[in-house]
Amino acid sequence: MPNLSDLKSRIASVKSTRKITKAMQMVASAKLRRAQDAAQAGRPYAERFNSVMAGLASSVGTSEGGPRLLTGTGSDQVQLLVVMTAERGLCGGFNSNIVKLARVAATKLLTEGKKVKILTVGKKGRESLKREFGDALLDHVDLSGVKRVGYDHAEKIAKNVLSRFNDDEFDVAKIYFSEFGSIINQVPTELQVIPAKFDSAVDVGEVYDYEPSEEGILADLLPRSVATQIFTALLENAASEQGARMSAMDNATRNAGEMIDKLTIQYNRSRQAKITNELIEIISGAEAL
Amino acid sequence: MADEMNFDLVSPEKSIASFMAKEVQLPGSEGDMTAMPNHAPILTTLRPGILSVSGVDGTTEYVVTGGFAEVKPDGVTVLAARATNKSSFTQEDMDSLVGDVKALLDLSDETTKDSVNKTYADALALAGTLGLSVV
Numbered sequence: 001m002p003n004l005s006d007l008k009s010r011i012a013s014v015k016s017t018r019k020i021t022k023a024m025q026m027v028a029s030a031k032l033r034r035a036q037d038a039a040q041a042g043r044p045y046a047e048r049f050n051s052v053m054a055g056l057a058s059s060v061g062t063s064e065g066g067p068r069l070l071t072g073t074g075s076d077q078v079q080l081l082v083v084m085t086a087e088r089g090l091c092g093g094f095n096s097n098i099v100k101l102a103r104v105a106a107t108k109l110l111t112e113g114k115k116v117k118i119l120t121v122g123k124k125g126r127e128s129l130k131r132e133f134g135d136a137l138l139d140h141v142d143l144s145g146v147k148r149v150g151y152d153h154a155e156k157i158a159k160n161v162l163s164r165f166n167d168d169e170f171d172v173a174k175i176y177f178s179e180f181g182s183i184i185n186q187v188p189t190e191l192q193v194i195p196a197k198f199d200s201a202v203d204v205g206e207v208y209d210y211e212p213s214e215e216g217i218l219a220d221l222l223p224r225s226v227a228t229q230i231f232t233a234l235l236e237n238a239a240s241e242q243g244a245r246m247s248a249m250d251n252a253t254r255n256a257g258e259m260i261d262k263l264t265i266q267y268n269r270s271r272q273a274k275i276t277n278e279l280i281e282i283i284s285g286a287e288a289l
Numbered sequence: 290m291a292d293e294m295n296f297d298l299v300s301p302e303k304s305i306a307s308f309m310a311k312e313v314q315l316p317g318s319e320g321d322m323t324a325m326p327n328h329a330p331i332l333t334t335l336r337p338g339i340l341s342v343s344g345v346d347g348t349t350e351y352v353v354t355g356g357f358a359e360v361k362p363d364g365v366t367v368l369a370a371r372a373t374n375k376s377s378f379t380q381e382d383m384d385s386l387v388g389d390v391k392a393l394l395d396l397s398d399e400t401t402k403d404s405v406n407k408t409y410a411d412a413l414a415l416a417g418t419l420g421l422s423v424v
Binding site: 038041042044045046048049052056150151154163207208209210211212216217220221224227228231 | 297299300301302303304317318319329330331332333334356357359366368370396404
C-alpha cells in the first residue's frame, strides 16, 4: 500500500491535470463556436457556387475536349491525396480517423498498382503518414501560426494542387477531412476534387445565358471551385477539431474527477488504518505496564 | 411589375450584403451591364471593377476583384472572391490584387495569356478610377 504522502501528491497532480483539461475544454468550446460561425458564414457561397457549377458541368457535359479539370486526364494511375488534419493533438480520434481513412485508401490504391502521392495540411497528419508513406509525401502546408483559416489559405493550397496538376504530376486528386456533424460526431470524409464531380441531380431550374461562353465560364470557375471545396473542408475541419477536442477534454476531466474520488477514498482509508494502528499500539503499550 | 429585387453579395468567408435593390451595375468580364428586375437569367464572370447597387436608400459601391454574378428575374447574386466597400478599399488591397494578377501572368501559357493580360489591364483601369497607384 502506498504511503500517505505518495497518495497526497498523486491527488494533487491529478487535480492539476483536471484543471488543465477543464481549461482546454472551455477554450475548445469557445473556439468551436467561432469555427461553427465561420463554417455557417461560408455556406451560402459554397452552396451557390456548387449549384452553379453543377448546372454548368451538366450542360457542358464530360464530352471530349472539355476542360481537363472536369474531364480528367483520361487516366487514374497517379493519385494525389490531400490529407487535412490539425496542427495539434489532444483532440480524441480526430486526427487518427482522418489519417486512417487516407491510409486505407492509399493502401488500396497501391495494391491496385497505382501510384500515390500525398500532400499534407497540418502537422499531425504528416507525422503519422511519414513512417509508412515517406516516399509518397510531396509537400506540406503548415497552418500552425494560423488562428483563423481564411480563403487565402485555401487559395494557396489550391494553387499548389493546380500547378502540380498542370505539370501532369497526378491524374486524380482527393481531399481528406472531417465533416462536422456535432460535438460528438465528426465524420472523416473523402472528396474527389480533380476531376471535379458535381451532384448532377441538382435541379438547375433556370436556363441561363452565359457571358462569355459556357466553356469560358467553366474554365474560369473550375480552379476556383477547387479552392472553394478546399476552403469548405478547412472550415469543417476547424469546427470538427474543436468539437473533438471539447469532447475529449470533457471525458478527460470526468476521468480525472473519478480518479480523484478513488484516490481520496484510498487516502482516507490508509489514514484511518494508520490511526487505528497507532491507537492499538498505545493501548497495548499501556496494558503492558 | 416589381421594381425591386434581391441583391446578395457573397464572399467565400461570409455574406457581405443582402438587401433589396432597384438596379445593379455589374463589371462583367465582357463589358459593364446593368441588371434590373425581371432581367433574363444570365451568368457572367466579373473583371476587377466597381459594382454599384442602387437600393431603396441610396447607392452603394463595392470593389470586386473577380468572381461571377448570377442574374435572375427576381434577384442578383454576386459571388466574389474578394469584395470590399469602395471607401475602404486601400492602396494595400490594390497592391495585393496587382500582385496576384502578376503572379498569374507569370504562370499563364499561350492559351490563357490573353485573358490574364486583359485582367491585368482591368486591374490597372480600376486603379486609375480609384486614384490609386500601381507598383
